[in-house]
Amino acid sequence: xxxxxxxxxxxxxxxxxxxxxxxxxxxxxxxxxxxxxxxxxxxxxxxxxxxxxxxxxxxxxxxxxxxxxxxxxxxxxxxxxxxxxxxxxxxxxxxxxxxxxxxxxxxxxxxxxxxxxxxxxxxxxxxxxxxxxxxxxxxxxxxxxxxxxxxxxxxxxxxxxxxxxxxxxxxxxxxxxxxxxxxxxxxxxxxxxxxxxxxxxxxxxxxxxxxxxxxxxxxxxxxxxxxxxxxxxxxxxxxxxxxxxxxxxxxxxxxxxxxxxxxxxxxxxxxxxxxxxxxxxxxxxxxxxxxxxxxxxxxxxxxxxxxxxxxxxxxxxxxxxxxxxxxxxxxxxxxxxxxxxxxxxxxxxxxxxxxxxxxxxxxxxxxxxxxxxxxxxxxxxxxxxxxxxxxxxxxxxxxxxxxxxxxxxxxxxxxxxxxxxxxxxxxxx
Numbered sequence: 424x425x426x427x428x429x430x431x432x433x434x435x436x437x438x439x440x441x442x443x444x445x446x447x448x449x450x451x452x453x454x455x456x457x458x459x460x461x462x463x464x465x466x467x468x469x470x471x472x473x474x475x476x477x478x479x480x481x482x483x484x485x486x487x488x489x490x491x492x493x494x495x496x497x498x499x500x501x502x503x504x505x506x507x508x509x510x511x512x513x514x515x516x517x518x519x520x521x522x523x524x525x526x527x528x529x530x531x532x533x534x535x536x537x538x539x540x541x542x543x544x545x546x547x548x549x550x551x552x553x554x555x556x557x558x559x560x561x562x563x564x565x566x567x568x569x570x571x572x573x574x575x576x577x578x579x580x581x582x583x584x585x586x587x588x589x590x591x592x593x594x595x596x597x598x599x600x601x602x603x604x605x606x607x608x609x610x611x612x613x614x615x616x617x618x619x620x621x622x623x624x625x626x627x628x629x630x631x632x633x634x635x636x637x638x639x640x641x642x643x644x645x646x647x648x649x650x651x652x653x654x655x656x657x658x659x660x661x662x663x664x665x666x667x668x669x670x671x672x673x674x675x676x677x678x679x680x681x682x683x684x685x686x687x688x689x690x691x692x693x694x695x696x697x698x699x700x701x702x703x704x705x706x707x708x709x710x711x712x713x714x715x716x717x718x719x720x721x722x723x724x725x726x727x728x729x730x731x732x733x734x735x736x737x738x739x740x741x742x743x744x745x746x747x748x749x750x751x752x753x754x755x756x757x758x759x760x761x762x763x764x765x766x767x768x769x770x771x772x773x774x775x776x777x778x779x780x781x782x783x784x785x786x787x788x789x790x791x792x793x794x795x796x797x798x799x800x801x802x803x804x805x806x807x808x809x810x811x812x813x814x815x816x817x818x819x820x821x822x823x824x825x826x827x828x829x830x831x832x833x834x835x836x837x838x839x840x841x842x843x844x845x846x847x848x849x850x851x852x
Contacts, residue, residue: 432465432474433492438481442491444503445707446718448794450491451528452814455520455553455595457546458489459533462504464496467512479539480546486643487589488546520551520592525792526813552583553591554600559610565601566631571818572653573625576602577616586643590650597654597818622646626653654818655728675726678703678775681841687773689803700770700828701803702729702820705777705786706796722796723774728817729824730772770800770824784841800827807833 433439442450442460451458461477463470481490495504495512507516507530515533522528535541554576557565566573576587581604591600603610606619614623614634622637635653639645678684688701706722709715775782777795785791789799791810798811798820809832813819827833 432463432470432494433478437478438485439478439490439492442493442503443497443500445714447493447503448527449718449796449815451518452526453816454489454593455528455551456487456489456589456592457549458491458518458528459542459546460516460518460530461490461492462495462507462509462512462514462516463492464512465494466496470513473513473537476537476539477542480542483539483543484546486647487550487585487592488543517545517549519549520553520595524812525794547585550585550588551592552588553595554583554587554602556583557601557603559603559607562601562603562610565599566625568599569628569631570822571597571599572628572656573599573601573631574650574653575623575625576600576620577606577611577614577623578602578620579605580620581605586641586646589643590646593647594650594654596814597816598650622649624649624653626656628656675704675723675730675772675774678773678781679779680781684781688771688801698771699802699804700824701801702726702770702772702798702824703785703801704772704774704796704798705782705791706774707777709778722815725815725817725820726772726774729820770828798823800824800833802827802833805833805835807835809833 433441439461440450451460459477459480461470461473463473465471477490477492484490493500493503495501495509507514515537516530517533518528518530520528533542533545535545555565557575562575565575574590583602587600587602591598594600606616611617611621615636616623620641624635624637625631625633626635627633637646637649639649676683676687678687688698688703704722704726706719706726707715708719775785777783777786777797785799786793789808789810791797791799796815798815800809800811800823802808809827811820811823813823823832
């Protein structure tokens with residue numbers, strides 16, 4: 424007689440979310456908050472006893488730590504459990520903000536008491552402070568750095584609280600955070616701050632003089648929504664101090680064949696329309712599965728954000744282009760029309776189904792990993808390319824693309840790359 428199936432754990436609505444091989448690295452790469460991952464089996468009695476405590480810890484740590492779970496009894500997850508050398512159940516790994524060269528987060532085994540209070544206490548003890556401590560005199564240099572949007576906490580306290588630490592860890596590598604303790608009156612007056620604590624954001628890296636005051640409650644959910652908007656470079660539509668023209672969004676087109684690759688990137692209609700840099704996102708898509716469609720939609724939004732946000736960074740690119748040339752000097756002489764076109768749209772963004780024949784061939788051609796989604800930069804004018812290594816978020820990809828645009832990390836490739844024709848299949852003879 425067959426054994427009755429074990430009762431599922433951490434079902435929909437639980438504060439603990441399930442991870443699978445398809446989303447594990449991507450989910451963990453989005454944050455630098457302490458991240459607990461429980462590897463469990465539904466039939467395990469100790470796992471069932473831990474479940475309510477683990478869920479309670481997840482609720483209490485909202486805002487400064489993340490809690491996830493992996494069902495090792497699921498055949499599709501067994502490779503993931505083996506990857507982390509899971510020998511018994513439950514095993515709890517805690518991932519820190521430290522990362523490997525490939526951008527994956529490092530972990531340690533949680534050895535503490537398995538109670539909600541102990542796990543929350545441990546999360547607080549390893550919560551990093553990624554917010555810079557600034558003086559009034561250092562504020563200007565911080566704000567005018569053009570790499571990422573900024574968020575600054577002005578407070579009369581010297582110590583950084585868990586909420587600000589948690590927010591800065593959650594949006595690490597997407598927003599730069601700072602804290603100014605006991606700020607001078609002149610600084611506050613200049614920014615229109617009338618009471619402390621206050622949070623002021625500088626979302627537009629091309630216009631550091633533009634600032635936006637956070638007006639919501641000092642609570643995790645509304646503050647996280649505000650910072651999330653800031654991380655995309657979007658400003659308050661009701662803001663009266665912002666007069667910049669809206670950035671046009673170029674369509675993120677699909678490269679589904681060799682013809683598409685040639686027409687859109689390698690060999691456009693004329694030299695002036697060949698992109699300076701093609702940013703190609705390789706994203707898995709299995710249309711018959713809803714989860715795959717949802718994951719693809721999230722990745723596609725990130726590419727759209729990269730495409731739109733580059734316009735905002737054009738001034739940064741312009742400044743860099745005057746100060747940097749490739750060592751071989753190939754691009755030293757440029758006509759004014761082309762330079763102006765490059766600064767308006769430094770690169771174009773496309774996508775390829777990583778599971779299709781063209782996507783598989785492109786991954787082999789550029790030596791890309793199986794950690795999807797991923798990105799490759801192609802310079803058609805210099806026959807050079809660079810694979811991306813890091814978290815799949817718009818700010819990180821955009822910063823990397825800026826470096827590729829300036830020639831850093833690009834390596835020569837064979838002219839006339841071919842990803843086509845293998846899409847056609849036939850029966851074996």
